[in-house]
Amino acid sequence: MxxxxxxxxxxxxxxxxxxxxxxxxxxxxxxxxxxxxxxxxxxxxxxxxxxxxxxxxxxxxxxxxxxxxxxxxxxxxxxxxxxxxxxxxxxxxxxxxxxxxxxxxxxxxxxxxxxxxxxxxxxxxxxEGWRRYLEELNIPEGERGTSAALVMNCNPFTLGHRYLVEMACRENDRVHLFLVKENLSVFPYDVRLKLVREGTADLDNLSIHEGRDYIISHATFPTYFIKEKKVINESHARIDLDIFSRLIAPELGIVRRYVGEEPYCPVTSLYNRIMEEMLPGRGIEVVTIPRKEAAGGAVSATKVRKALAEEDWDTLEGWVPPTTLRFLQSEDGRRIGNLIRKHQEESE
Amino acid sequence: MKIVKTGMAGSLESSDVLITVDSNAGKGREIDLDSIVQRQYGKQILKVVNNTLDLLSVEDIKVRLEDKGALDCTIRARLEAAVYRAAGSKTYPWEKLS
Missing domain, CATH: 3.40.630.30 (Gcn5-related N-acetyltransferase (GNAT))
Incomplete structure (x- = not known):
């Protein structure tokens, strides 16, 4: 050259x-x-x-x-x-x-x-690469039409997630759950997907989709995955929400987006704030659901991961559905627990 | 020659062309040309592309050209290189190309 x-x-x-x-x-x-x-x-x-x-x-x-x-x-x-x-x-x-x-x-x-x-x-x-993504989701005609959406990482699936999904499913005819695809979380995508599927098997108006490049990915929202730096980049959140509201939602008839209240993580709470600012003007109502309370305060995946590292099964039982608990207690689940513990020790 | 994977050759420098080829099994040739001299030489570039593909006996292929004013010989060389890479071929039919 x-x-x-x-x-x-x-x-x-x-x-x-x-x-x-x-x-x-x-x-x-x-x-x-x-x-x-x-x-x-x-x-x-x-x-x-x-x-x-x-x-x-x-x-x-x-x-x-x-x-x-x-x-x-x-x-x-x-x-x-x-x-x-x-x-x-x-x-x-x-x-x-x-x-x-x-x-x-x-x-x-x-x-x-x-x-x-x-x-x-x-x-x-x-x-228009995003069109191909939507085509590949292969959503049957019967699952299109006025609907609500959730975007979740579920690292791993907790009773808090369950509560939020259940609420959305009760209040809407059709709910699309986009699971963040990036494999940068301690629970791999396949495991997260399996636990969401098992934990929501009884909700028949729920469609679960792969998030991929166009929904909270390292392309649309890199800051989400470099959270520990606490760099808050508003532009990234706006880019991600621009794709969601302008390209994805209209194609699928999404008129509501459900989100869990986020009092702890600054990146997610900024994202939620921008969502409330941007989406309503584009015809999407934002429904914020307070965190589900359980013994020991609000349920959060962060706390679940910590409890898993400590193998505190009694606490976990109150925070995750039986389907998730079964996985956490399996050999694969314990291995992830060990991984988290090692990370914690290293960062201390 | 059969295209089995993505192949790329060339650059975006002035007087060069960046060519990306991909498989297009059973669907013939799909050529997507984007050139800074499209109006003057668009037809000529397509002719060079088709001739080269004929020489290489490539029937099914997707070709994308991002042309920055490459001469015919450059286009041909870049396309050959991209096709070889995409065919995973190590034996080049030199005599056919001369």
């Missing part, structure tokens, strides 16, 4: 000095090196970075060219490198986060706008 008079180099994230140089360059461009970035390629003049492109698996971001070097199509060069790398990694599709003023630049490079928030835009390498 022609690289002109500048050197191309990928950043070695194991070396603090290289990372610090990139962080400094991005800061000058009003960008920050998010914790989920796992690849970065830069153009150097001597030992100085003059252009960069980063990726968090299949999400491209932090693409910048220093002002004095613009006008040499260096963005094209960076994008070629990112695209080839994505090809070698075998990603089926790409997303791209950028400032809204750059929309035209990336349209010329094969990306289409997907969602917007003030100042930023999320683009995708195919036009």
């Amino acid at each position: 022609f690289t002109g008079q500048y050197d191309v180099k990928t950043i070695n994230f194991g070396r603090e000095t290289e990372k610090a140089d990139l962080r400094e360059f991005l800061a000058g461009e009003d960008l920050s090196l998010d914790g989920d970035i796992d690849y970065a390629v830069c153009l150097f003049e001597g030992d100085r970075i003059i252009a960069s492109g980063c990726a968090a698996s299949n999400v491209l971001k932090c693409i910048a060219v220093a002002a004095p070097y613009q006008g040499q199509q260096l963005t094209n060069r960076i994008m070629s490198l990112l695209r080839i790398r994505a090809y070698h990694e075998g990603f089926p599709g790409l997303f791209l986060f950028t400032k809204d003023i750059n929309e035209a630049v990336f349209r010329d490079l094969g990306f289409f706008p997907l969602a917007r928030a003030p100042g930023v835009i999320l683009m995708e390498d195919k036009e």
Whole structure:
């Protein structure tokens, strides 16, 4: 590949000095090196970075060219490198986060706008890729029409989740539950899905769907998965809710979204606040349900994970449905408990 | 040649083209061209693409070209490379291509 008079180099994230140089360059461009970035390629003049492109698996971001070097199509060069790398990694599709003023630049490079928030835009390498996602959900005609929606991670499924789902199912003819697909939680997606299915088997107006890229994913809402940093990025929440309210909800006839009150986690509570601000104007009512109280206060998945680490079965019995309890007590469940305990010890 | 996976070749540099090919079993050729010189050379580019695919005996394929003004020889070379990668082929029919 022609690289002109500048050197191309990928950043070695194991070396603090290289990372610090990139962080400094991005800061000058009003960008920050998010914790989920796992690849970065830069153009150097001597030992100085003059252009960069980063990726968090299949999400491209932090693409910048220093002002004095613009006008040499260096963005094209960076994008070629990112695209080839994505090809070698075998990603089926790409997303791209950028400032809204750059929309035209990336349209010329094969990306289409997907969602917007003030100042930023999320683009995708195919036009209306979300339509394909909805088609693949394969929702029967009988399950379409006026409905309510819930988006949950269920890490793992608790009586609190059960309470929220039950409430939605009682008050609506049809309820769509989108389960967050990302496998960044301690309970793997397959296990979370199994526990939700088992714990809601008696609710026949409930449809359970895979959340995937367009619903709280590392593409639409990266901050959700780098929670421990306590970085609160309002734009990400707005992007995610823009997709939900403008593209997904109208297709499925969703007019209500149920959400559990969130007094603890700052990221989720900010998300809920923005939901209440954005959705009603777009024809979706937000129904906030207070947490279910049980012995020992409100039920939360965080507390369940902690109790599992301590193998406190008596407490767990009051917080999770029997179906979840059975799994937690199985060999696989105990293994997850050990994992949580190890994490806790490490972070202490 | 049979396309069995995604193949990519080229770049988005000026005078180059980034070509992505994919399988399209039983559905013929699907060519998606996006070029900065579409109006002037769109037909010519499609001709080069089809000729090259004929030479390689590729019947079913999805081709996406993001062209930044590549010359015919470049388009041909990039397409050949993308097809080989997508065919998982290690034996190149050099004589057919010369």
